[in-house]
Amino acid sequence: MARVLMKGTEAIAEAAIQAGCKYFFGYPITPQNEIPEYMSARLPEVGGRYVQAESEVASINMLMGGGSTGYRVMTSSSSPGISLMSEGISYIAGCEIPAVIVNVMRAGPGLGGILPGQADYLQVTKGGGNGDYNMIVLAPSTLQECVDLTQAAFDLAQKYRNPVMVAADGFMGQMMEAVEVKPSPTRDQKPDTTWALGFMRERGGRKSLLHSLYLAPEPLEDHNQKLQKKYQAIRDAEQRCECYRMEDAEVLIAAYGTTARICRSAVNNLRNKGKKVGMIRPITLWPYPREAFKTIPGTVKRILVAEMNAGQMVDDVKVATGCAYPVSFYGRTGGISPSVREIEEQCEKLLSL
């Protein structure tokens, strides 16, 4: 398939289909409505099924059921809807069910607005639901990356039997860009019949039980330790990060998603003026790419965190760098993104210190 001009939400939906996702459970919320709309029309063409849930609470639980069969399933929503899904995400993690959740983030809190936001960084990376669980969170910065990370999400979900979120923001969802959506090499991957529901006969009559309830404390602690071991394996193997023009930088911007796109332009403009600025761009928000932060060159004097929120990633940067650098923050909220000029001004201010 050649490169075609697509809207972000539709590119994500087609990427999922090309990754072998045949079952989608959705509920309307702006700015992600094109995903369920696209799926409702497209899935029947590939022998799949679309179900419109009665709420995000229902759609995440339908996702849990669909995922429990071992086949590739997806839901999508936006920030307030993800809040409603948080209970289900905790259960999906606790039951170790593979599932992909797309979050086209908008500005909050509460109903907030329908414009883009990144103010759910803490919600999606630190929990949202109850209990000690982690969800893999992928943050695309271009529409091609929306496509590639959506397809990667299905592989990661099945590899680790874990929920995986593609955390795009409203810009990623609503803008158009040329993308290539190729069939994923793993699109025909069969369910793992050792645990997936519906394969009792294939297991020779042995039932499979997916649950998170352990009334006795020791088995529950064992379950938690097993989960923690898996999360550590994910931390060890799945960190993704882009280091952009980081060599010899004096000011390093840390940004992800749409904000990173803006910062890339700012870095290019400043570099053209001979100013030593680079960017470190987490692609996995969880696991946080701490290893990449260890490669920051000795030339770096200050770090600027830029986000479309009030500074939710700042602590992660401080931890990842062992508080070795002064960390400044610049962000906009309310659905407003920082401008390239604003980022340049912030960098110039830090360079002059």
Added chain:
Amino acid sequence: MSEITVYERPKTWTPDVSSHYCPGCGHGIAHRLVCESIDELGIQNDTIGLAPVGCAAMIYDYIETDFCEAPHGRAPAVATGIKTVRPDKIVFTYQGDGDLASIGMGEIVHAANRGMNLTVIFINNAIYGMTGGQMAPTTLIGQKATTCPLGRDVAVSGYPIRVSEMLATLPAPGYITRVTLSQPKYIIKAKQAIKKAFQNQMEGKGFSLVEVLSTCPTNWGLRPVEAFQWLMDEMVPYYPLGTFKDFE
């Protein structure tokens, strides 16, 4: 003299486990009827159960089929997800009245309204059991519970919800019936209803729900025998037995 087998444990019942249910609780009977139905229909290897939150959360300790544990009230949504991917499997939820009629009211109504080809076993004992006897949406008027110590007051808590009658107003669900476990003759009828609810799904007929009026002697503060009497005297008049829809 030859031996005649008059009764044996269902094959689908997990061997060598004793249940955690209280003496006089109806769950054990209802579980057995589910197992017998699965046995007789020959669907053990093709059945996927959804466990609720409540006393029956550990139903999977007693029934040997695939199982997934749903969040409180969400079993019909989880079942919808499973059935969407695997329409070739037999999917059932087993839910209590707190689970289905309170926190999960949205999920059951919409699963029924979609006419999802599912089987729902709905155990109504008019109280929250596992959490210790709090008022349920099905608690009778004047019935005492730990959160209505003076008895359910309609002015504060409204009326007990008749789930079967309510769902029967929808065009999509096919089979909705209310049975009880208070006496052997009613247990035989309950068995027929539960088996039929599974058979409907096998035949692709659509949504089937069996409301089973059951007992909770511990939280009702009654002895087992008194509890079965109370069920007949108090619950059945408010929740009449009978079939409200049968694919007419």
